[in-house]
Amino acid sequence: MPTKLEARRVGIHYRRQRSGESLIAVDGVDLRIASGEFVAIVGPSGCGKTTFLNAVDGLLPIASGSLLLDGREITAPGPDRAMVFQQPSLLPWRTVTGNILYGLEMQRRAGTESRSTAKRLVELVGLRGFDDSWPSELSGGMQQRVNLARALATDPELLLLDEPFAALDAQTRETMQQELLRVWNETRKTALFITHDIAEAVYLADRVIVFTARPGRVKLEVAIGLPRPRDLRMKREAGFVEYERTIWETIREEVLRSEASPPAAVA
Amino acid sequence: MATPSGQLDTIASPAEPQALVRRPTDARDRAMRRHEPTIIGAAAVVLFFVVWQGVGIIRETAPEGLALGPFKFIAPSQLFLPTPLDIARAFQAYVQDGRIWKDVAVSGQELLVGYVSAALLGIVLGLLIGWYARLRYALDPFITFLYATPRIVLLPLFIIWFGIGVESKIAVVFLGAIFAILINTAAGVRNLDVNLIKVARSFGASDLQLFRTIALPGSVPFILTGLRLGIGHALTGVVVGELVAAQFGVGQMMAVAGATFQSSKVFAGLFLIAGTGMLMTFSLQKLEQRFEAWRPRPN
The missing domain is CATH 1.10.3720.10 (MetI-like)
Known part of the structure; x- marks a missing residue:
């Protein structure tokens, strides 16, 4: 499989709003994602995993190293990437259809066929009949479905997901995980998924990458050998639990280590 | 919207849109509730003007004042408080x-x-x-x-x-x-x-x-x-x-x-x-x- 995304010794600095001092959020991340692969990054909170994702999206500049998408340096947001945000972040004054087409409009790619694109995506994410609903009329899980459809509408090369189910209740979260796998199965987009939920990472991904505590580095990579299509029942099986336990112990080690040391400033 | 498997589906799968519409209630009851603010507001305004006009009536019928138990209500003059009419x-x-x-x-x-x-x-x-x-x-x-x-x-x-x-x-x-x-x-x-x-x-x-x-x-x-x-x-x-x-x-x-x-x-x-x-x-x-x-x- 050709490489879709490649990170070479990527360092990202983070400026503290109040003191103005620069901290190292991500330090020397090496990462390679193959085309069509589903990769999840987990790590203790504040490990810079969301920062890394924002850099891949082009919202944040990197301080060192290089970040390549299809061999080209990432410098700004582009139509080849789309983000599913942690908060649904839907425009409240646009209907479901209007929100799904938002990205296409911003990229000046909306046209006569947009309406049918929106209709297809509404059905893909399981919201048939809600095309003209306002976001305020939808539940949290349904709003996240729109968030996902909006990202898919631009037909990106790389789908970025920033803890999209973190704010949902436990049952809705599991349903959404299963729905995401169903949608991913149909589109087979290369996906980079950020989460702090280990079971979620193991359940969704082909490969789970564990970040160290701040500054974030790659601590461990685990290839998940579970067959697809996956089922929620797998979460109770021994193989699954074993993956979960390995990752959990690595993260626990990191949490204990980070509690003993202050964040590193830029030299 | 059917997903391949899992009994959890029904919990968060969106309901049909009709489910969002309010349960139909008695039409008269609903109309009454909708107009309630207008009806109460209008009644209060009418009452206010009636009482105000009442001051004028007292002024004309009892210029010496109206005895209310131990108190005496003397209506203010027209210059001071004209009536709605x-x-x-x-x-x-x-x-x-x-x-x-x-x-x-x-x-x-x-x-x-x-x-x-x-x-x-x-x-x-x-x-x-x-x-x-x-x-x-x-x-x-x-x-x-x-x-x-x-x-x-x-x-x-x-x-x-x-x-x-x-x-x-x-x-x-x-x-x-x-x-x-x-x-x-x-x-x-x-x-x-x-x-x-x-x-x-x-x-x-x-x-x-x-x-x-x-x-x-x-x-x-x-x-x-x-x-x-x-x-x-x-x-x-x-x-x-x-x-x-x-x-x-x-x-x-x-x-x-x-x-x-x-x-x-x-x-x-x-x-x-x-x-x-x-x-x-x-x-x-x-x-x-x-x-x-x-x-x-x-x-």
Whole structure:
């Protein structure tokens, strides 16, 4: 499989709003994602995993190293990437259809066929009949479905997901995980998924990458050998639990280590 | 929407849209509930005027006062408190002698020109100030100074500059209304949801696209609040401006009527102005409903 995304010794600095001092959020991340692969990054909170994702999206500049998408340096947001945000972040004054087409409009790619694109995506994410609903009329899980459809509408090369189910209740979260796998199965987009939920990472991904505590580095990579299509029942099986336990112990080690040391400033 | 497997599906899978519609209740019951605020409000107003008119009836039937147990209620004189019917008669006379048309035309012109120009400039400037921090830093001292000053105190200056015609009143109305509109609009832009800005940026939106699709619709509720507050300031400007110095206008009529002890006529002017304010606020509410179809409605 050709490489879709490649990170070479990527360092990202983070400026503290109040003191103005620069901290190292991500330090020397090496990462390679193959085309069509589903990769999840987990790590203790504040490990810079969301920062890394924002850099891949082009919202944040990197301080060192290089970040390549299809061999080209990432410098700004582009139509080849789309983000599913942690908060649904839907425009409240646009209907479901209007929100799904938002990205296409911003990229000046909306046209006569947009309406049918929106209709297809509404059905893909399981919201048939809600095309003209306002976001305020939808539940949290349904709003996240729109968030996902909006990202898919631009037909990106790389789908970025920033803890999209973190704010949902436990049952809705599991349903959404299963729905995401169903949608991913149909589109087979290369996906980079950020989460702090280990079971979620193991359940969704082909490969789970564990970040160290701040500054974030790659601590461990685990290839998940579970067959697809996956089922929620797998979460109770021994193989699954074993993956979960390995990752959990690595993260626990990191949490204990980070509690003993202050964040590193830029030299 | 059927997913391959898993009994959890039914929990979060969206229901059919009909499920969002409220359960049908008895039609008469629903109509009653919908009109309840109007019915109670109207009844209270009618009661208020009946009691007020009752004072006049007591004045005529018992000029010596009405004994209420140990207390004695003496109705105030007509000069002090005219009854609703007295006011209606004064209003009728005002219409019949034709003065009203000239006064309304003058006051209306002052209000309309002053308020509309305040709204246009206030919205544009507010958007710019909210968007460009440096412009805000530059204009903030002036806005703070003028907003803290009751704009009416500038009237003597405006009369020197523009005379006692409509121009000086337009200036007062304009300055009275613009700050509420401008400050609210700027606050609207500054209170935008950062998550939405991030979405726009992530999809590569230009500054202009960001402004048009996020900043402008996001500040509409604030702009409408500013416009509503501006109405009160504008009406104050018209009336007080005319009280100080004018040849025509509803405020000028009230000043003359007050100086000549025609309290019924003063009240007639008061109702005319209050009615105008209520009408403007009502129109704005209608506009608000049009703009905010997306807002969640209680129940």
